[in-house]
Structures are given as C-alpha cells and as structure tokens.
Amino acid sequence: MENIEKIIEFNLFKIITEQFALIPGSFEEGKEVKLKPELNFGIDKQNKRIMVSMLFRFEQENKPFIILKVACYFTIAPNDWAQFGKYDFNTVVIPQGFATHLAMLTIGTLRGVLHAKTENTTFNRFIIPTFNVTGLIKSDVIFNE
Numbered sequence: 414m415e416n417i418e419k420i421i422e423f424n425l426f427k428i429i430t431e432q433f434a435l436i437p438g439s440f441e442e443g444k445e446v447k448l449k450p451e452l453n454f455g456i457d458k459q460n461k462r463i464m465v466s467m468l469f470r471f472e473q474e475n476k477p478f479i480i481l482k483v484a485c486y487f488t489i490a491p492n493d494w495a496q497f498g499k500y501d502f503n504t505v506v507i508p509q510g511f512a513t514h515l516a517m518l519t520i521g522t523l524r525g526v527l528h529a530k531t532e533n534t535t536f537n538r539f540i541i542p543t544f545n546v547t548g549l550i551k552s553d554v555i556f557n558e
Contacts, residue, residue: 421511422490423463428522431466432482433530440478440536447472448541452516452549456505456556461494463487463507465519469527471539479536483523487515507554509547516546 449472455464464486471479489497497505524541531537 421493427486434480439476485519505556
C-alpha cells in the first residue's frame, strides 16, 4: 500500500520574539554548556491558525545564560484546516509530520533571531545545532475542546 501525504497549504504570517535575555554573570568560560528546548503548540480554530513556540535555554550547572523564545503563527487554508477536525470538530488533530515541519520552520527562525540578538557580543558563538526534531514530536498534536 502506498503512503501518500497530502500537501497542506499554509502561510507564515507573524513572528514574535516572546522572550530574550543574556545573563553574562551566569556564564563561565570552560564549563559545559547544555541546551534545554521546550516546544509548544496552540491553535485558533476560528481563524484556522496554528502557533508554534520554541524556547531554548543555554545553561551551565542549571543556570541559564541565554534565554530565547520565539513564536511563529501559521494560517492554514480552509479546505486543509477541515481535515484536522475530528469527532464533530470538537477535537483538532495536527498530523505529526506537519507539526514537525512547522516546528522545523520555527527553530530555523529562532536561529536567525538568536544570531541577530547576539551579533557583536561574545554570545554570538552559541548557536542552536541541527538535531532531529521528530524526537520532540512523537505523535500527532491533539487539541480537545
């Protein structure tokens, strides 16, 4: 049996930097740096929109020295939004593959914001490495009303 994914028509219409902080006093040269990501989704059923927010904290010994949170807002074409509705439209199901794609776009956006916000500082050397986003999204994203 052939597995064919339907193409979902969407548009990125808004980007918001929700949080940004540099905390130089929490950074110590030579200590191990850990990255802590947090991914969240939200929906606006009435306007057929999906929000993806990504927070990254660069930490040493559980103390953050860079905090950045970006939200990307996507509008979904009405006919494609209709396929997300389940159980008389009381539940919205965003397919795992599509959710992963939106998350990857958001992470790419966050990388650009991080570069722009840290340009000409000593923190510009810190980047968000490539990683397997599917590890963050293990199943469909489900919203129940």
